[in-house]
Amino acid sequence: MVLGAFAGFLIARRSQLIRRPITPEPSLVPQIDQRFDRLVRALPLGVLMLDIHGRIIFANRSAGMIFGFDPERAEGLHVIEVTASIQLERRANEALAGEASMGPLIVPGKVGSRKYAVSAYPMADEGENIGGALILAEDQTELLAIERARQEFLSSVSHELRTPLSSIKLMLETVSASPDDATADLFLPQALGQVDRLVTLVNRFLEQARAESGDLRLEFKRTRLDEVIRPIVQSFEPQAAAAGVKLVVKLGEEVFADIDGDRIGQVVVNLVDNALRFTSSGGAVKIELARKDQDARIVVADTGIGIPFKDLPHIFERFYVVDPSRTRASSGAGLGLSIVKQIAEGHGGTITARSLLGSGARFVCRIPLTQAGVRKA
Structure with missing residues (x-):
C-alpha cells in the first residue's frame, strides 16, 4: 500500500x-x-x-x-x-x-x-x-525478522500459559472429585505454585510494557547489596536441591550502592532462575558480588548447557528465545533477560554474557556505586 x-x-x-x-x-x-x-x-x-x-x-x-x-x-x-x-x-x-x-x-x-x-x-x-x-x-528484512519474532513469541506465550493452566485444571478437578483431605493437601499447594508461575509471567509482560513506554520507575536508595542478594539466593535453595544443583555463594566484602533494591532483586532472580533451569543435576550455579573501581559487579555463572554462539548477541532482545526446540522444557517467553538489561541500564550500568556451548554461561551485571554523575537516557 x-x-x-x-x-x-x-x-x-x-x-x-x-x-x-x-x-x-x-x-x-x-x-x-x-x-x-x-x-x-x-x-x-x-x-x-x-x-x-x-x-x-x-x-x-x-x-x-x-x-x-x-x-x-x-x-x-x-x-x-x-x-x-x-x-x-x-x-x-x-x-x-x-x-x-x-x-x-x-x-x-x-x-x-x-x-x-x-x-x-x-x-x-x-x-x-x-x-x-x-x-x-x-x-523488508528487519520487518520479516520482527514478524518471525512475534510469531515465535505468541507460540512461546501460548505454551507458557497453557502448561500451568492445564496443571491447575487437572489438580482442581482431582481435588473436586475426591472427598479425601489428603488429596487436597497434596494438590492445592502445587496448584498455588502454578498460579505463582502465571503471576510471574504476567508481571514480566507488564514490566516489559512499562520499560518500553519509559515508565520503568527506579527509586534509588543507599543499599547494602549483599542484603539484597542473600535472601533471594536462599529462596532458590529448595529448587536447587530438588534439581541436584549446587549453589555456591561468594558475596565477599560489604558493598554499598545507590540502587533500587527491588529492581536489582529482579535482576538476581532472573539470572539465578535462568542458571538453574539450564543446569542439569550434578552441576553448579555460582553467585558472586564484588567491588571493582567505582562499580559493583554481580556475577552469576553456571555449568549448564551453555548458549550457542549464534544466539549470544541476541539474548537480551525482547521475546528472543534460544532455540526453543532444543530447550522447550526450560524455555520462557523471552522477556527475563530483556528486563534485566533495561534495569541495569536504568542504573547506568551494563549486563554482559559469555558462554561456550556445553560449558555453561557467565553473566556479569555492572552497577555504579553512586548515581551522582550518571546520565539517564
Missing part, C-alpha cells in the same frame, strides 16, 4: 517523462527538478525508472546498493544488464505491458541475503499510452 501510494506520487511528479517521446539515448534523459532529484536519490527506497524498451533512465543510490550496480553508469543500459535478475526483468516486462505487479524478491549479499518487496508500475500518458515503467524496492 505504501509503495503503491509512493509510486503514484512519483509517476505524477515526473509525468514529463511520458508526455514526450522516450528515446533510448542516454543523452536525452529528461531534466528533473533539483530538489525532487535530491529527495529521490537520498531515499532508502530503491527507485528505478525504465523507458519503453526496458532501459534505465533513472536509478537512485539505494537501487544501486540493493541490486549491486553504479547508478551513474547504469543509465541507458537494460535492467537485466545491471541487475542480472530474471525476476526483476519479468516484473519490468509486465509493467511495460501495462500490468502492475508486486511481490517478494530475495537478493543475495556478501553476508546473508536481504528480502525486498518489489513493485513495478506502468507509466502511461494521458492517452493511456505506456511510455515506461517505475520499479520500487523496499527492504
Whole structure:
C-alpha cells in the first residue's frame, strides 16, 4: 500500500517523462527538478525508472546498493544488464505491458541475503499510452525478522500459559472429585505454585510494557547489596536441591550502592532462575558480588548447557528465545533477560554474557556505586 501510494506520487511528479517521446539515448534523459532529484536519490527506497524498451533512465543510490550496480553508469543500459535478475526483468516486462505487479524478491549479499518487496508500475500518458515503467524496492528484512519474532513469541506465550493452566485444571478437578483431605493437601499447594508461575509471567509482560513506554520507575536508595542478594539466593535453595544443583555463594566484602533494591532483586532472580533451569543435576550455579573501581559487579555463572554462539548477541532482545526446540522444557517467553538489561541500564550500568556451548554461561551485571554523575537516557 505504501509503495503503491509512493509510486503514484512519483509517476505524477515526473509525468514529463511520458508526455514526450522516450528515446533510448542516454543523452536525452529528461531534466528533473533539483530538489525532487535530491529527495529521490537520498531515499532508502530503491527507485528505478525504465523507458519503453526496458532501459534505465533513472536509478537512485539505494537501487544501486540493493541490486549491486553504479547508478551513474547504469543509465541507458537494460535492467537485466545491471541487475542480472530474471525476476526483476519479468516484473519490468509486465509493467511495460501495462500490468502492475508486486511481490517478494530475495537478493543475495556478501553476508546473508536481504528480502525486498518489489513493485513495478506502468507509466502511461494521458492517452493511456505506456511510455515506461517505475520499479520500487523496499527492504523488508528487519520487518520479516520482527514478524518471525512475534510469531515465535505468541507460540512461546501460548505454551507458557497453557502448561500451568492445564496443571491447575487437572489438580482442581482431582481435588473436586475426591472427598479425601489428603488429596487436597497434596494438590492445592502445587496448584498455588502454578498460579505463582502465571503471576510471574504476567508481571514480566507488564514490566516489559512499562520499560518500553519509559515508565520503568527506579527509586534509588543507599543499599547494602549483599542484603539484597542473600535472601533471594536462599529462596532458590529448595529448587536447587530438588534439581541436584549446587549453589555456591561468594558475596565477599560489604558493598554499598545507590540502587533500587527491588529492581536489582529482579535482576538476581532472573539470572539465578535462568542458571538453574539450564543446569542439569550434578552441576553448579555460582553467585558472586564484588567491588571493582567505582562499580559493583554481580556475577552469576553456571555449568549448564551453555548458549550457542549464534544466539549470544541476541539474548537480551525482547521475546528472543534460544532455540526453543532444543530447550522447550526450560524455555520462557523471552522477556527475563530483556528486563534485566533495561534495569541495569536504568542504573547506568551494563549486563554482559559469555558462554561456550556445553560449558555453561557467565553473566556479569555492572552497577555504579553512586548515581551522582550518571546520565539517564
